[in-house]
Amino acid sequence: MEKQWYTISVYSENNVGLLNRISGIFLKRHINIESLNVSKSEIENVSKFTIVVVAPEEWVRKIVGQIEKQVEVIKAYYHTDDETIYQESALFKIASDLLFDERQIQNIIKESNSQIVTVARDFFVLAKTGRRHEIDQMHDALEPYGIKQFVRSGRIAVSKASMPITSILEEFQNQ
Amino acid sequence: METLRAQKKDSEKDTTMRISGAEAIIHCLLAEGVDLIYGYPGGAIMPVYDELYKFQDKLTHILTRHEQGATHAAQGYARVSGKVGVAMATSGPGATNLVTGLADAQIDSTPMVCITGQVPRHLLGSDAFQETDIVGISTPVTKWNYQVTKAAEIPEIIAKAFYIAKSGRPGPVLIDITKNAQFDELDFTYEKCKGVRSYKPVPEPDIKAIETAAELINKAKKPYIVFGQGVILGEAENELKALVEKAGIPAAWTILGLSAMDTDHPLNVGMVGMHGNYGPNVLTNECDLLIAIGMRFDDRVTGSLDTYAKQAKVIHFEIDPAEINKNVKADVAVLGNAKQTLDLLLPLVNKNEHKEWKAAFDKKYQTEYETVIKKDITPTKEGLTMGEVVEQINISSEHKAVIVTDVGQHQMIACRYAKFKQSKSNITSGGLGTMGFALPAAIGAKMGAMEREVVAIIGDGGYQMTIQELGVIFQHNVPVKIVVLNNDHLGMVRQWQELFFESRYASTVMVNPDFVKIAEGYHIKSRRVSERSELKEAVAEMIASKGPYFLEVKVEKEDNVFPMIPSGASVSDIRLK
Numbered sequence: 118m119e120k121q122w123y124t125i126s127v128y129s130e131n132n133v134g135l136l137n138r139i140s141g142i143f144l145k146r147h148i149n150i151e152s153l154n155v156s157k158s159e160i161e162n163v164s165k166f167t168i169v170v171v172a173p174e175e176w177v178r179k180i181v182g183q184i185e186k187q188v189e190v191i192k193a194y195y196h197t198d199d200e201t202i203y204q205e206s207a208l209f210k211i212a213s214d215l216l217f218d219e220r221q222i223q224n225i226i227k228e229s230n231s232q233i234v235t236v237a238r239d240f241f242v243l244a245k246t247g248r249r250h251e252i253d254q255m256h257d258a259l260e261p262y263g264i265k266q267f268v269r270s271g272r273i274a275v276s277k278a279s280m281p282i283t284s285i286l287e288e289f290q291n292q
Numbered sequence: 293m294e295t296l297r298a299q300k301k302d303s304e305k306d307t308t309m310r311i312s313g314a315e316a317i318i319h320c321l322l323a324e325g326v327d328l329i330y331g332y333p334g335g336a337i338m339p340v341y342d343e344l345y346k347f348q349d350k351l352t353h354i355l356t357r358h359e360q361g362a363t364h365a366a367q368g369y370a371r372v373s374g375k376v377g378v379a380m381a382t383s384g385p386g387a388t389n390l391v392t393g394l395a396d397a398q399i400d401s402t403p404m405v406c407i408t409g410q411v412p413r414h415l416l417g418s419d420a421f422q423e424t425d426i427v428g429i430s431t432p433v434t435k436w437n438y439q440v441t442k443a444a445e446i447p448e449i450i451a452k453a454f455y456i457a458k459s460g461r462p463g464p465v466l467i468d469i470t471k472n473a474q475f476d477e478l479d480f481t482y483e484k485c486k487g488v489r490s491y492k493p494v495p496e497p498d499i500k501a502i503e504t505a506a507e508l509i510n511k512a513k514k515p516y517i518v519f520g521q522g523v524i525l526g527e528a529e530n531e532l533k534a535l536v537e538k539a540g541i542p543a544a545w546t547i548l549g550l551s552a553m554d555t556d557h558p559l560n561v562g563m564v565g566m567h568g569n570y571g572p573n574v575l576t577n578e579c580d581l582l583i584a585i586g587m588r589f590d591d592r593v594t595g596s597l598d599t600y601a602k603q604a605k606v607i608h609f610e611i612d613p614a615e616i617n618k619n620v621k622a623d624v625a626v627l628g629n630a631k632q633t634l635d636l637l638l639p640l641v642n643k644n645e646h647k648e649w650k651a652a653f654d655k656k657y658q659t660e661y662e663t664v665i666k667k668d669i670t671p672t673k674e675g676l677t678m679g680e681v682v683e684q685i686n687i688s689s690e691h692k693a694v695i696v697t698d699v700g701q702h703q704m705i706a707c708r709y710a711k712f713k714q715s716k717s718n719i720t721s722g723g724l725g726t727m728g729f730a731l732p733a734a735i736g737a738k739m740g741a742m743e744r745e746v747v748a749i750i751g752d753g754g755y756q757m758t759i760q761e762l763g764v765i766f767q768h769n770v771p772v773k774i775v776v777l778n779n780d781h782l783g784m785v786r787q788w789q790e791l792f793f794e795s796r797y798a799s800t801v802m803v804n805p806d807f808v809k810i811a812e813g814y815h816i817k818s819r820r821v822s823e824r825s826e827l828k829e830a831v832a833e834m835i836a837s838k839g840p841y842f843l844e845v846k847v848e849k850e851d852n853v854f855p856m857i858p859s860g861a862s863v864s865d866i867r868l869k
Binding site: 129133179183191286288290 | 439616617
């Protein structure tokens with residue numbers, strides 16, 4: 118079975134413990150979560166989990182079924198990369214003197230389309246939003262000069278097709 | 293809790309009372325129709341026990357001798373009655389002792405609500421005495437769980453717990469209640485939960501799917517039904533029978549589906565799975581249409597999936613969408629409650645008979661009878677067999693008993709040979725295979741159906757895992773009949789060791805105590821049988837006994853259960869010896 122990148126979007130009630138319940142579904146099947154993001158969604162009081170996995174579609178379909186079965190999950194979807202618009206963010210903390218001593222650093226900032234978030238006496242912070250490979254490229258370019266700290270967020274994604282949660286909620290309301 | 297919809301009827305009067313959380317818990321249970329709970333007290337649940345003392349005329353609490361016993365008793369109660377079983381325990385070890393029962397109820401879809409006490413809110417996370425994260429621990433083995441830390445949450449959460457446990461595909465719910473929430477007061481009113489946003493317990497039946505299913509059934513030459521517990525949980529026994537009879541389809545059962553259909557019905561062809569009947573297994577790979585009703589294609593049912601019913605179209609009647617295409621791909625999935633979907637299907641199905649096809653089952657039965665069944669139930673060799681004991685129980689109880697089994701050889705033998713006329717009569721630990729299940733489950737089963745005969749059939753291994761529950765039987769004079777089929781071994785593991793590990797009997801030989809003396813210690817009438825000549829009379833005496841009765845039967849030590857599908861083999865490769 119061919120593995121592929123999938124973005125799983127889970128709309129749920131905002132309850133303590135649900136993250137544990139959902140991550141347990143992956144744990145039980147030894148499926149590694151590549152990234153996880155939890156945020157509010159377009160609907161009030163509805164949370165959205167964005168979970169990225171690399172797995173065969175068959176597995177992902179079954180996992181989504183198990184996720185959707187949880188009482189507090191409203192609906193779960195899965196999409197391939199082609200079916201979503203997605204981004205990640207990263208922060209790079211770099212020694213401030215490099216900004217002045219290494220001309221190449223300024224080129225990297227320009228070419229990577231990243232932003233300087235803050236400049237302090239000792240360090241400055243770069244923010245980059247984009248696809249993972251773009252962030253990786255920027256990381257590789259900066260690495261020889263020394264990165265004091267690096268962090269990358271989980272993927273956030275919206276699907277090209279609609280995820281009609283409002284109508285599903287209405288259906289629940291009328292059941 | 294914005295997820296809970298308060299649906300107050302205008303007609304209802306304001307019945308607000310200012311009471312403690314602990315008292316509120318009792319009122320919630322009473323409002324849910326609970327009159328019996330199983331449990332074990334301890335520090336963090338003491339306020340609730342204090343209220344139980346005050347309400348003992350309305351709500352009976354049975355003190356099991358271990359919290360695991362409380363869960364299995366609640367399960368037994370739920371399985372015979374169709375109601376939600378309730379178990380209660382304190383925090384820490386009391387709570388962790390519930391885990392096996394929760395896991396058992398989860399995999400066997402048993403409605404159960406467990407209430408645990410918890411350390412006061414201000415001590416949460418401080419590693420306080422008897423603090424454990426039971427919500428975290430129980431998450432994978434509950435349908436839903438929740439920690440209540442404020443008294444005011446209690447009514448809504450308990451209402452939700454009962455609703456979730458019972459609705460749709462049932463399951464266990466655990467509610468953990470901190471001690472401060474038990475002591476604090478709230479303005480109490482109770483509304484039964486009528487729905488939870490985000491939770492749709494029963495999918496709408498799709499008429500198109502039902503029509504397609506009917507077409508396939510009408511076209512099929514060799515249709516075959518395999519039904520599971522979904523028929524019992526959905527109370528679809530009559531609809532199943534009507535379908536089987538109208539369309540003339542041979543029907544077999546999973547062990548959790550057993551008793552949903554009269555075992556003597558001419559179209560009831562027996563049991564599927566690892567130790568199921570020969571025909572039902574082998575003919576799975578010869579049918580042209582497999583109609584699965586309320587079952588989940590467990591690996592013990594299917595054997596190797598690569599060679600399971602590949603020639604057949606598959607229709608899957610199922611309430612849980614996550615079960616569709618999980619193990620076996622369905623050509624037609626009919627979602628919904630089996631009672632409802634079968635009822636819709638029935639008028640679309642043509643009256644039919646499949647005589648030749650049914651004869652294929654009869655023929656296979658003859659083969660199995662000659663090579664296996666005859667030797668099991670009417671043996672001529674010296675040692676007693678488990679099968680003949682089950683057969684005697686059938687005869688003495690006239691097929692009317694609730695049979696509660698543990699796990700292992702005796703369980704397979706009992707499920708193979710026990711006869712049932714009535715649904716909800718076979719109580720066993722199927723999915724989890726929990727040794728120690730039967731004795732406490734039999735207590736719960738008896739209390740859930742006092743008018744019925746309840747016979748627990750247990751192996752000598754599993755019996756000793758929860759033997760302390762004899763204390764409950766003694767204290768409350770619960771008239772259950774306990775049969776221990778003693779082969780002085782962990783029989784099923786020993787069988788596997790014999791067949792697959794060259795008879796290296798690693799830790800399966802049991803040196804057993806005098807079980808009769810132990811039962812006598814609890815003042816339970818008891819008897820030991822080791823001769824065939826005594827068996828019939830002993831079983832009859834047991835069944836006739838008004839009070840509890842313990843019967844130990846010394847059976848052949850190294851008998852094997854056949855037929856058998858070796859683990860991972862195909863249903864076609866079932867072995868008769």
